[in-house]
Amino acid sequence: MKIIVPVKRVVDYNVKVRVKADQSGVELANIKMSMNPFDEISVEEAIKLKEAGVATEIIAVSIGVTQCQETLRTALAMGADRAILVETSAEVQPLAVAKLLKAICEKESPQLVILGKQAIDDDSNQTGQMLAALMNWPQATFASKVSVDAGIAEVMREIDGGMETIEIKLPAIITADLRLNTPRYATLPNIMKAKKKPMDVTTPEALGVDITPRLKTLKVVEPPKRKGGVIVADVAALVDKLKNEAKVI
Amino acid sequence: MTILVLAEHDNLHLKPGVTNAVAAAQKIGGEIHLLIAGSACSGAASAAAQVAGVTKVLIADAAQYGDGTPENLAPLIVGIAKNYSHVLASASAYGKNLMPRVAALMDVAQISEIISVESPDTFVRPIYAGNAFATVQSTDTIKVITVRATGFDGVAATGGTATTENIMAGADTGQSKVLRQELTKSDRPELVAAKRIVSGGRGMGDGEKYRQLLEPLADKLGAALGASRAAVDAGFVPNDYQVGQTGKIVAPELYIAVGISGAIQHLAGMKDSKVIVAINKDPEAPIFQVADYGLVGDLFALVPQLTAAL
């Protein structure tokens, strides 16, 4: 069976982003970009399923600017077999991403699409669920353990009160949470090999998908800053401050 | 304008974020209806009818809604959504799982985790782990929204006098089945609703020490217990303790961070707390930049002293 793994190019998780002076967005010039950490976890899970003999082919898909090819090469170096770039410089919101992925699913007929549960730039946490809706497939979001057998996936999910284990019929959507696995690093030989793996480039127009944004960003601002606090000398001073200054105990 | 708020519940009681989502609906303006979809959920339905500001409670009571699977719930909601200008839910794991599926079935955007309402079509939401706030305007006719509870003070859970109406259940899609749940049992307040939180990080060393040191402190304060990702990953505490960008978002009156460095992903979940206390042996730890009161030193000495002093 085939697995599709969508991967997003985002500002690296170590970068402290800055809002642009004109409030149009955050500063992206000369900033380190990486694969969304949750997508690395998805790629790793797909590779594990291939190593276990469950999956036969892993297709990494990215949507965005030409440089997303680097993100796809990372997925290929980790172990994906081929890649598809849906190239566009336009803003692509989650609903549009889901529609593009649907178009690709209809061509490739995967049994599983494993996505990150959220992207750490817009923090939307939507695309997997939306793709599941558009395909009318079951969804297992926030997965922290996955096993696949005989057309059925058993997935342990992180929920607010603890854990939940569900069973879904394939084809299906899984979204990866942090504790699903620890992604491997691409080794140098695999990075070299990845350069020769196939990468197709297509566009939203070629896929026949309207990606017009439904949300207009009016402005992006810095959150209010917290006032700097004080270092207290000892526990007695802390208790005094909490009682008499902050009045929270 | 009439707004539908999807109420999360356990068939008996409403979950914390519901009253906050109703508060967000009040900011948008208009009549507010609550939807209770569950199995043998009359307890939750009568609780819903008492929520201040709600005029009607819709009840879909059927076996296939017992587990709250989005495959069954999304079509139910889409079936009634055309009567509404907005469909809201709290941004809990439940709401996040369900609402994007609802939105996509209606071919509209979903607006995640709003923290403020500017107008009926314009909302503020945090992006980049809360390091920026985006004001977004929706062009869709029906707005599907999840509400971050910390952005809105909840309405009163009682005092309301809503009417109730049973609605037709849809078919069971049979696409998904819940096999089991392992829920963390605790007599402490729920993390997202707690007024005080004591949170431990990797500095706690191990789960045993986490419990030995932080439980007595939390007991004294009547506080909920939280943790950093590092503490959860290392197995000190269960996953549902995690506070942060990808865990729970909290804003208690008092948040005590013990042995937590203050990575941006952790700060994203707690920096709106009213008063932050940090206990850390590293004076350079970034947690001190957001802490109102910092205590520099060994937590194994300081935490028992603090517990004793309270």
Ligand SMILES: Cc1cc2nc3c(=O)[nH]c(=O)nc-3n(C[C@H](O)[C@H](O)[C@H](O)COP(=O)(O)OP(=O)(O)OC[C@H]3O[C@@H](n4cnc5c(N)ncnc54)[C@H](O)[C@@H]3O)c2cc1C
């Ligand atoms: C995609 C992504 C999402 C993430 N989401 C989250 C999230 O939701 N929540 C979250 O918390 N993290 C999250 N993280 C992880 C985050 O980046 C940090 O790694 C994590 O928060 C660190 O946890 P910590 O502060 O407990 O550990 P550390 O950073 O290791 O800090 C431990 C601290 O304990 C102090 N210490 C040690 N011993 C003592 C002692 N005896 N006395 C006093 N102080 C002591 C040290 O000085 C240090 O400051 C995420 C990361 C990624 C990449």
